[in-house]
Amino acid sequence: MARVGISLGSNLGDRLAHLRRAVERLAPLRSSPHLLLSPVYETDPVDCPPGSGAFYNAVVEIETDLSPLDLLAATQRIEREMGRPDVREVNAPRPIDLDLLYYDDLPFEAPGLVLPHPRMFQRAFVLKPLAVIRPDLVPAEAEAGISEAGIRRIEGGLPGD
Numbered sequence: 288m289a290r291v292g293i294s295l296g297s298n299l300g301d302r303l304a305h306l307r308r309a310v311e312r313l314a315p316l317r318s319s320p321h322l323l324l325s326p327v328y329e330t331d332p333v334d335c336p337p338g339s340g341a342f343y344n345a346v347v348e349i350e351t352d353l354s355p356l357d358l359l360a361a362t363q364r365i366e367r368e369m370g371r372p373d374v375r376e377v378n379a380p381r382p383i384d385l386d387l388l389y390y391d392d393l394p395f396e397a398p399g400l401v402l403p404h405p406r407m408f409q410r411a412f413v414l415k416p417l418a419v420i421r422p423d424l425v426p427a428e429a430e431a432g433i434s435e436a437g438i439r440r441i442e443g444g445l446p447g448d
Contacts, residue, residue, distance in 0.1 A: 289350065289351060289391045289393070290348055291349060292417065293347050293349070293362065293385055293388060294412075295344065295347065296383070296384040296386075297382055297383050297384070298332060298339060298381065299340070299370075302343035305383050306445060307445060310324065313365070316358065317351060322347065323420040325345045325347070325416030325420045325445075326416060326440050326444055327440070328343070328412065328438050328440055329341050329342070329344075329441055330438045333412065335380070340380060346419075346421075347420075356397060358390070362387065366383055366384065369383045370383070387400065388417070389407075409429075418433070
């Protein structure tokens with residue numbers, strides 16, 4: 288069983304409802320009751336098309352028996368079922384975005400998946416929530432570099448927050 292981190296983001300429609308629904312949809316992928324839920328943060332869009340709305344972001348950690356590629360396929364299926372089109376502009380607005388951040392401490396590389404996520408320590412919208420649930424995974428220099436600009440905590444975010 289592996290502990291895996293998954294970043295959640297939404298910038299279309301009822302963003303909070305989309306995050307909550309994604310957490311519900313991740314439940315069947317869990318192999319144990321282990322679940323860490325970060326607070327929800329509203330963040331300015333990064334590298335998105337002009338006019339893109341702000342995101343709601345969070346990070347969850349679950350334990351799973353799925354392989355990294357099976358987990359990726361499952362999260363991509365959740366994205367599609369929640370309305371994310373297969374063909375889209377890069378970083379286009381979306382109801383849900385699920386990114387695998389880590390799979391235990393296993394480095395993994397395959398077409399379409401690199402673990403740990405190669406940009407997770409460069410993105411405040413991942414680092415801020417990750418630092419709440421797994422501060423041991425956030426290097427001190429990365430945490431020191433988290434800017435508070437463009438990121439706001441949303442109260443009453445995910446269940447258990």
